[in-house]
Amino acid sequence: MNANSWQLFSTFGFFIILLFACGAYCLVVTRNMIRAIIGIELLIKAVTLLIILAGKITGRTSLAQGLVMTIIVIEVVIAATAAGIALWVFRHTDSLDVRSLRSLKG
Amino acid sequence: MPSLMILIPLFGVIILNLVFASNDKMKRAAFWFALALFISQIAVAIFHHPIFWNNSLKPLDSFFKVSFFVDHLSFIMFICIGMVSIASLFVAKYTITEEGGRFKFINLLILASLGMSGIIMVKDIFSLYVFMEITAVSSFLLIAYPKSLESLEGAFKYLILSAVATVLMLSAIGILLLASGGTSFFAIASGIAEARNSSLIVFAIGLFICGLFIKGGLVPFHGWLPDAYTAAPASVSVLLAGVVTKAAGIYTMIRIVTSLFPYNQPVNNVLMLVGTISIFVGAIVAIGQDNFKRMLAYSSISQMGYIILGLGTGTGLGIAGAVFHLFNHSVFKSLLFVNSAAVEKETGTCDMNKLGGISQKMPVTGATSVIAFLSTCGIPPLSGFWSKIIIVIALWQTSHYAYACLAVLASIITLAYFLSMQRRVFFGKLRSGLEGLKEADRGVLAVSIILAAITIGVGVFFPFFFNIFILPVKEILVR
Numbered sequence: 021m022n023a024n025s026w027q028l029f030s031t032f033g034f035f036i037i038l039l040f041a042c043g044a045y046c047l048v049v050t051r052n053m054i055r056a057i058i059g060i061e062l063l064i065k066a067v068t069l070l071i072i073l074a075g076k077i078t079g080r081t082s083l084a085q086g087l088v089m090t091i092i093v094i095e096v097v098i099a100a101t102a103a104g105i106a107l108w109v110f111r112h113t114d115s116l117d118v119r120s121l122r123s124l125k126g
Numbered sequence: 127m128p129s130l131m132i133l134i135p136l137f138g139v140i141i142l143n144l145v146f147a148s149n150d151k152m153k154r155a156a157f158w159f160a161l162a163l164f165i166s167q168i169a170v171a172i173f174h175h176p177i178f179w180n181n182s183l184k185p186l187d188s189f190f191k192v193s194f195f196v197d198h199l200s201f202i203m204f205i206c207i208g209m210v211s212i213a214s215l216f217v218a219k220y221t222i223t224e225e226g227g228r229f230k231f232i233n234l235l236i237l238a239s240l241g242m243s244g245i246i247m248v249k250d251i252f253s254l255y256v257f258m259e260i261t262a263v264s265s266f267l268l269i270a271y272p273k274s275l276e277s278l279e280g281a282f283k284y285l286i287l288s289a290v291a292t293v294l295m296l297s298a299i300g301i302l303l304l305a306s307g308g309t310s311f312f313a314i315a316s317g318i319a320e321a322r323n324s325s326l327i328v329f330a331i332g333l334f335i336c337g338l339f340i341k342g343g344l345v346p347f348h349g350w351l352p353d354a355y356t357a358a359p360a361s362v363s364v365l366l367a368g369v370v371t372k373a374a375g376i377y378t379m380i381r382i383v384t385s386l387f388p389y390n391q392p393v394n395n396v397l398m399l400v401g402t403i404s405i406f407v408g409a410i411v412a413i414g415q416d417n418f419k420r421m422l423a424y425s426s427i428s429q430m431g432y433i434i435l436g437l438g439t440g441t442g443l444g445i446a447g448a449v450f451h452l453f454n455h456s457v458f459k460s461l462l463f464v465n466s467a468a469v470e471k472e473t474g475t476c477d478m479n480k481l482g483g484i485s486q487k488m489p490v491t492g493a494t495s496v497i498a499f500l501s502t503c504g505i506p507p508l509s510g511f512w513s514k515i516i517i518v519i520a521l522w523q524t525s526h527y528a529y530a531c532l533a534v535l536a537s538i539i540t541l542a543y544f545l546s547m548q549r550r551v552f553f554g555k556l557r558s559g560l561e562g563l564k565e566a567d568r569g570v571l572a573v574s575i576i577l578a579a580i581t582i583g584v585g586v587f588f589p590f591f592f593n594i595f596i597l598p599v600k601e602i603l604v605r
Contacts, residue, residue: 047286047290053282056286060286060289060290060293063289063290063293064289064292064293064296066293067293067296067297067300070297070300070301070304071296071299071300071303073300073304074300074301074303074304075303077304078303078304078307079307080303080307080308083303083308083309084303087252087303087309090252090256091296094256094259097259097263098259098263098285098289098292101263101266101267101285102282102285102286102289104270105266105270105278105281105282105285106282108270108273108278109275109278109279109282112275112278113275118282121275121278121279121282121283122279123275123276123279
């Protein structure tokens with residue numbers, strides 16, 4: 021790694037870790053299903069940024085582009101599925117609180 | 127022509143939805159299409175003729191930009207996937223009465239099996255992630271589709287934990303891309319070999335293995351598994367317990383650990399430790415369960431521990447034992463789940479306190495379940511005995527005596543909870559209110575009998591089966 025890419029790495033690294041921390045905090049603290057989905061989205065965004073950075077530093081930007089496009093598509097599918105499940109939970113319980121999901125234990 | 131294993135189901139699903147979704151009579155064709163698909167998948171995997179597997183359809187492959195490879199481990203997984211999918215298909219025919227719901231189920235089942243076929247044929251870590259997500263999303267939908275609050279809860283828990291696993295694995299992929307400049311197994315393996323002790327690589331390996339532990343439901347990360355298995359509809363539980371967690375978690379672990387990461391002592395130690403903890407926690411928690419399916423789910427965790435323990439030895443014999451146990455487990459655990467589906471459908475409950483003595487009314491279900499649980503505990507002529515003893519021998523050869531003793535000891539706990547299950551559900555006096563009980567329908571009984579026959583057959587003709595199918599698996603170590 022030369023000086024230029026090291027600078028790139030540290031700048032990007034800061035924001036990747038920031039996004040990651042935001043997402044993880046959101047996922048751990050929240051009791052709302054929609055916010056949990058947003059937390060997951062933030063985490064995936066951090067990873068997407070990491071892959072862009074990796075592509076830039078190793079000089080394989082076209083590969084990284086392909087990967088990022090695929091990740092975005094899959095992320096949308098997951099978010100849509102999760103939102104669908106949250107919607108049905110809301111129809112059952114009239115709340116989005118994860119504490120309403122406590123029937124399975126043991 | 128390995129790409130056909132992906133393309134035929136994919137276009138099959140599209141055609142089914144474009145052409146056959148119009149009326150109920152046409153929808154019935156979906157069942158026969160899926161059945162033919164899975165049977166042909168098993169057939170080409172059993173005979174593994176090089177004409178089919180080694181030739182590639184150039185125009186098709188270059189058009190879809192796919193390239194796959196198969197080896198003996200993939201063949202065993204193909205057989206598992208086909209077999210369990212057929213079992214799940216028959217259970218769905220029996221438990222889902224509404225034609226539209228069954229049609230949706232079959233579509234999602236084909237998509238899930240497509241995803242798993244992809245997982246076992248890829249040679250690129252990113253495609254692995256893509257196929258894993260296909261499998262995972264179809265499983266979320268399969269768990270959630272009765273839309274009851276319980277099934278939604280199971281699906282949501284699975285979704286969140288699976289998304290976390292995905293994030294961990296993608297971070298590992300990003301770091302490995304940074305370190306090696308590629309995503310194919312070959313590029314990553316050579317990149318890792320160059321920078322073996324870099325802390326970044328060790329971090330990436332840790333992240334990836336954690337992600338796979340979540341996907342496979344091993345003990346520190348098992349929170350979603352019992353809920354998802356219990357809440358899912360009966361036919362989906364068969365599929366999830368039979369192959370989904372194995373293809374997404376355990377198979378990937380075997381592939382990644384042997385061909386990608388340096389096969390070194392720290393990784394092995396972690397695998398063996400997690401395996402042993404899973405065996406014990408799964409078995410001990412299973413003793414206290416009142417729900418039939420939940421007990422089977424914990425038993426599943428415990429048996430996954432054996433597979434990881436065998437993998438952790440790092441020798442050819444250990445890996446062969448792990449793969450053999452994987453195959454056996456997918457046979458007898460799907461048999462137990464098929465039986466639990468029959469019990470749930472006929473009596474309307476899975477609570478073991480409300481069941482009892484139903485072996486008198488459902489003799490075939492009771493008898494096949496005895497065979498399955500004896501095989502799980504490792505009673506000699508049955509298949510589970512051989513795979514467990516191979517794992518124990520491999521542990522002994524690598525002088526892990528404590529782990530070997532613990533693995534044998536855990537079999538006794540397995541016997542304990544299964545005897546209690548058998549006693550409370552099938553044996554004893556018939557509980558009042560269950561006098562009008564009928565045996566399950568013929569399709570499900572045929573599936574149970576065939577799976578039980580495979581369990582017995584593999585056990586009795588063990589040398590033949592082991593030499594032809596399992597021992598060639600060792601060659602994945604040589605690469």
